[in-house]
Amino acid sequence: xxxxxxxxxxxxxxxxxxxxxxxxxxxxxxxxxxxxxxxxxxxxxxxxxxxxxxxxxxxxxxxxxxxxxxxxxxxxxxxxxxxxxxxxxxxxxxxxxxxxxxxxxxxxxxxxxxxxxxxxxxxxxxxxxxxxxxxxxxxxxxxxxxxxxxxxxxxxxxxxxxxxxxxxxxxxxxxxxxxxxxxxxxxxxxxxxxxxxxxxxxxxxxxxxxxxxxxxxxxxxxxxxxxxxxxxxxxxxxxxxxxxxxxxxxxxxxxxxxxxxxxxxxxxxxxxxxxxxxxxxxxxxxxxxxxxxxxxxxxxxxxxxxxxxxxxxxxxxxxxxxxxxxxxxxxxxxxxxxxxxxxxxxxxxxxxxxxxxxxxxxxxxxxxxxx
Amino acid sequence: xxxxxxxxxxxxxxxxxxxxxxxxxxxxxxxxxxxxxxxxxxxxxxxxxxxxxxxxxxxxxxxxxxxxxxxxxxxxxxxxxxxxxxxxxxxxxxxxxxxxxxxxxxxxxxxxxxxxxxxxxxxxxxxxxxxxxxxxxxxxxxxxxxxxxxxxxxxxxxxxxxxxxxxxxxxxxxxxxxxxxxxxxxxxxxxxxxxxxxxxxxxxxxxxxxxxxxxxxxxxxxxxxxxxxxxxxxxxxxxxxxxxxxxxxxxxxxxxxxxxxxxxxxxxxxxxxxxxxxxxxxxxxxxxxxxxxxxxxxxxxxxxxxxxxxxxxxxxxxxxxxxxxxxxxxxxxxxxxxxxxxxxxxxxxxxxxxxxxx
Numbered sequence: 001x002x003x004x005x006x007x008x009x010x011x012x013x014x015x016x017x018x019x020x021x022x023x024x025x026x027x028x029x030x031x032x033x034x035x036x037x038x039x040x041x042x043x044x045x046x047x048x049x050x051x052x053x054x055x056x057x058x059x060x061x062x063x064x065x066x067x068x069x070x071x072x073x074x075x076x077x078x079x080x081x082x083x084x085x086x087x088x089x090x091x092x093x094x095x096x097x098x099x100x101x102x103x104x105x106x107x108x109x110x111x112x113x114x115x116x117x118x119x120x121x122x123x124x125x126x127x128x129x130x131x132x133x134x135x136x137x138x139x140x141x142x143x144x145x146x147x148x149x150x151x152x153x154x155x156x157x158x159x160x161x162x163x164x165x166x167x168x169x170x171x172x173x174x175x176x177x178x179x180x181x182x183x184x185x186x187x188x189x190x191x192x193x194x195x196x197x198x199x200x201x202x203x204x205x206x207x208x209x210x211x212x213x214x215x216x217x218x219x220x221x222x223x224x225x226x227x228x229x230x231x232x233x234x235x236x237x238x239x240x241x242x243x244x245x246x247x248x249x250x251x252x253x254x255x256x257x258x259x260x261x262x263x264x265x266x267x268x269x270x271x272x273x274x275x276x277x278x279x280x281x282x283x284x285x286x287x288x289x290x291x292x293x294x295x296x297x298x299x300x301x302x303x304x305x306x307x308x309x310x311x312x313x314x315x316x317x318x319x320x321x322x323x324x325x326x327x328x329x330x331x332x333x334x335x336x337x338x339x340x341x342x343x344x345x346x347x348x349x350x351x352x353x354x355x356x357x358x359x360x361x362x363x364x365x366x367x368x369x370x371x
Numbered sequence: 372x373x374x375x376x377x378x379x380x381x382x383x384x385x386x387x388x389x390x391x392x393x394x395x396x397x398x399x400x401x402x403x404x405x406x407x408x409x410x411x412x413x414x415x416x417x418x419x420x421x422x423x424x425x426x427x428x429x430x431x432x433x434x435x436x437x438x439x440x441x442x443x444x445x446x447x448x449x450x451x452x453x454x455x456x457x458x459x460x461x462x463x464x465x466x467x468x469x470x471x472x473x474x475x476x477x478x479x480x481x482x483x484x485x486x487x488x489x490x491x492x493x494x495x496x497x498x499x500x501x502x503x504x505x506x507x508x509x510x511x512x513x514x515x516x517x518x519x520x521x522x523x524x525x526x527x528x529x530x531x532x533x534x535x536x537x538x539x540x541x542x543x544x545x546x547x548x549x550x551x552x553x554x555x556x557x558x559x560x561x562x563x564x565x566x567x568x569x570x571x572x573x574x575x576x577x578x579x580x581x582x583x584x585x586x587x588x589x590x591x592x593x594x595x596x597x598x599x600x601x602x603x604x605x606x607x608x609x610x611x612x613x614x615x616x617x618x619x620x621x622x623x624x625x626x627x628x629x630x631x632x633x634x635x636x637x638x639x640x641x642x643x644x645x646x647x648x649x650x651x652x653x654x655x656x657x658x659x660x661x662x663x664x665x666x667x668x669x670x671x672x673x674x675x676x677x678x679x680x681x682x683x684x685x686x687x688x689x690x691x692x693x694x695x696x697x698x699x700x701x702x703x704x705x706x707x708x709x710x711x712x713x714x715x716x717x718x719x720x721x722x723x724x725x726x727x728x729x
Contacts (some may be wrong), residue, residue: 015526023609037530037697126609128600128694134430194691200601201693352530353696356609 008033012040019048023126023356026366028340030355037351042344050370057330062088062162062297065327070156072334073368075115076310078107081160086241086306087317088162091299097288100164101242106177106280107150107159108242109273113184114143115311115363116270123263123360124195127204132195139187142180146173162297164290177281181274188271196267205259209346209358212257219345220338223313224269225362228262230255235309249276262361298325312336312363336368375671376492403495407484411477414636415629416446421679422632422686429690456621461524464618468522473619473626475515480633482508487640488563490650490671501562502554505641506547509596512634513539516598516605516615519627523618531614534697535605539596541704546592548712549585552719553578553645556728562641566649573648577728581719586646588712593638594685595700597631601692602700635682643677650674 008014013034019027027048033041053072057065066084070077082104089096121136144154149170151159159165195201211219216226226233234251236244252268254261299321307316313335320329339362347358386395420435420443427434435442460469486501488494498504513536520532554560556578557568568574575582595602606614613619616627643649650670654662695703722728 013526015530022612034530037534124693128603128607128609129692130426131430131690134432138431195693198693200695200699203699204693204696351696351698353604353607353610353694 011035017355018045023359024366025122025364028364028366028369030343032352032355034352037353039347039350039352039355042347042355044340044343046340046366046369048370049367051367053371054330054332057327059326061325062299062327065330066160066162067158069332070158071367072332072371073310073312073315073336073365074156075118075365076111076312076315077156078104078111078159079308079310080315081158082108082242083306083308083310083315083317085160085162086308087304087319088297088299090306091302091304091319091321092162092293092297094163094291094293096164096242096291098243098285099287100289100291102280102284103165103169103289104160105242105244105247106277106284107147107157107165109276110143110146110177110180111157112311113270113273114140114147116266116273117143119266119311119360119363120191120195123363124201126356126360127201129195129198129201132191135187135190135194139180139184142176142183146176146180149173149176161290163293164288166290168289169284174281174284177277181278181281184270184274188267191267196263202260204354204357205263205361206256208259208350208354209262209361210257211342211346215342215345216257219342221313221342222338223309223311223335223363224252224265225262225313225339225342227252228254228265228361229257233314235307235314239307241306241308243280247276247279259357259361266361266363296325298323299327307333310335312365312368313339332371334368334371336362336364336366340364340369374492374669375490379493407481407495410484411481411629411633415632416450418632418636418682419446419449419628421682422689425683425686426690429687450625453625454622458621458623459618461618463524465522465524468518469618470623472515472519472522473623473630475518476512476630477626477633479508479512479515480630480637483634483637486562487637488566488644488649489674490669493671494563497561497563500560502550502560502565502641502645505637506543506550509634509637510539510543512630519619520615523615525618527611527613527617528615531605531607531611531617534607535598535615537697538598538602538604538700541701542592542595542602542708545588545704545708545712546596548709548716549589549592550641550645552581552585552712552716555716555720555723556582558723562644562649566644566651569648569651572654573646573651575646578719579722579728581715581722582646584711584715585719586642588708588715589642589646590681590684591708592704593642594688595704597634597638597685599631599635599685600689601694603689603694604697604700607694635685636678639681639685640674640678642681643674647677647681648673649677 015032015034017030017032018024019029029045029048031043031045032039053068056068066081069080069084072080117136117140121133124132147157148154150173151157151166211221211229213229213231216229216231222233230253232251232253237251249272252265252272254265301321301323304319305316307314315335316333318331319327322328343359343362347355386398424434435445438444438448483505485496486494486498486504516535517532520528553574556574557565559565575586598605616624619627650673652665652668652673654665
């Protein structure tokens with residue numbers, strides 16, 4: 001009973017990539033129409049890991065709902081929490097102590113580094129080079145250790161509370177972060193030697209998955225994926241939050257718009273994050289790490305919106321309050337969702353093997369898309 | 372002198388005294404079959420263990436270290452597990468082809484063991500067209516892969532098999548050209564004679580730069596022919612999940628897996644035989660004392676040492692490079708390797724005619 005392989009009316013083969021597939025890094029389902037090895041059409045099918053986080057938030061208090069967002073984009077968990085806390089603080093007009101803001105920024109940048117390192121390893125792994133993953137984890141492990149000592153969790157950190165951070169830094173924090181910076185700076189050259197300079201890697205990524213600046217805007221692509229097309233969209237620069245306006249750092253822009261440009265944006269962003277941490281690590285102001293807040297928070301009636309730059313792009317938190325102890329409605333604008341929508345446009349006409357090279361540079365985290 | 376060849380000869384003489392010639396032949400054939408299967412199994416286990424340890428070394432890990440000292444029984448345990456596993460077969464598979472495919476791949480790999488000169492005077496089958504036999508038989512393995520890809524009735528398998536077909540057929544050409552460039556120097560297709568022709572130096576040294584170019588092309592081409600990374604497009608885990616063996620499980624999968632490693636051994640053994648002198652010891656010109664010391668090392672150790680050296684090189688490739696794309700892979704072969712190796716063959720022929728080689 002040899003079954004016919006299903007084809008489209010024009011004779012193209014339809015193939016399901018996912019929801020169980022090694023390179024979708026989660027339960028993403030892509031319906032791909034193939035003509036030989038060439039991708040004719042790509043139709044993302046999402047919803048396999050939908051946990052209705054937004055709905056759950058409606059029944060949780062303003063202190064509690066922050067922590068469900070750690071499970072959205074789990075690689076930027078601290079930054080998700082940060083965005084929610086900023087929204088609540090905006091509503092309650094809470095002044096966050098200087099010390100807490102600096103701590104939040106340091107942890108944010110460490111999270112960004114950890115996220116980009118995981119991305120670097122898994123991107124190389126998707127392209128067939130298995131070793132870089134272990135090199136990336138060597139440095140990432142130092143960050144997760146720092147996180148573990150700071151707030152008890154290694155991945156889904158719940159360190160932020162409305163008005164500051166949950167507890168003070170542990171005494172070894174500065175020493176360990178400095179040790180990480182020394183280690184990272186000595187190893188970033190190795191990253192470039194191993195992957196960036198590799199001729200096969202460059203051939204696989206240059207000129208692949210072109211995304212023009214106009215298309216990036218129309219698809220709502222943000223984060224490193226858009227900055228690889230020359231679109232200036234770094235929220236840390238455009239709409240500074242926490243202490244970012246006092247810091248010296250550059251927005252990384254590449255203009256080529258291909259996979260290699262997006263790759264280079266992330267690689268250079270890692271170095272930029274290290275320089276931000278270096279500026280702050282010796283200048284953590286003394287004082288309170290948490291503002292005095294009421295035991296039960298009640299946001300005034302109204303709508304509140306904040307946006308921050310996570311490792312994947314712009315995360316927007318839209319919160320509607322009816323004046324009660326729980327949010328009336330919450331909507332997250334997740335970067336992964338919009339970035340995924342541009343995938344079909346970027347991949348058309350490329351080979352099946354290019355799928356991983358393009359999808360890798362979008363750095364999709366599926367729970368972030370589905371929520 | 373006690374060598375493997377002498378032991379085998381005296382065993383042959385002793386058998387001839389005991390039995391009549393027909394029975395002797397039958398007994399020896401049975402023994403050789405057992406030897407081939409044993410070698411197949413042992414080589415598979417050793418190479419898989421070696422691969423895991425090499426990858427661990429490159430990836431700053433420890434690798435297998437629990438089963439037995441330094442984890443040497445890990446691969447044995449894995450094999451036992453694979454034998455015990457249910458050999459699942461998809462309902463819509465073409466049953467006959469699906470079941471036959473792993474055996475085609477395995478038998479091809481085992482046939483290739485026949486003409487290899489393992490040591491001085493040790494060869495399963497001293498055939499005078501040894502090189503031709505190897506190039507002819509090694510191209511059969513693609514049939515097994517195509518069978519597996521087609522019979523699985525899986526789109527990933529089909530894509531993997533399609534890629535593998537295109538890849539092996541193309542890269543055989545430049546591998547063949549590289550082999551030919553040594554054949555024009557030796558004037559013989561007999562592997563034992565090719566080894567003997569390197570008594571005063573290995574062809575990679577004697578053949579000037581063209582021999583080195585041929586060697587490099589040979590290594591690239593056979594890496595592609597054995598479906599190893601960076602040319603592992605037929606499997607391409609991150610693109611095609613498992614490629615042509617996506618639907619295979621248990622021992623059927625293990626046969627593909629073992630055949631891959633045996634193929635690596637064979638291509639490296641041929642590379643060592645053609646370019647690096649096979650079981651010939653390493654000699655330097657007139658350094659009598661040094662040469663004498665080198666002669667003391669048994670010829671089988673020279674053969675396996677050189678072969679494993681090349682295997683380590685190919686493993687190093689796998690754990691360092693990203694994978695090529697299918698069109699880049701074919702470009703590399705048809706636009707670069709094949710023209711270069713054709714030109715190289717012409718230069719080599721000129722060298723052979725003029726007698727410019729050492």
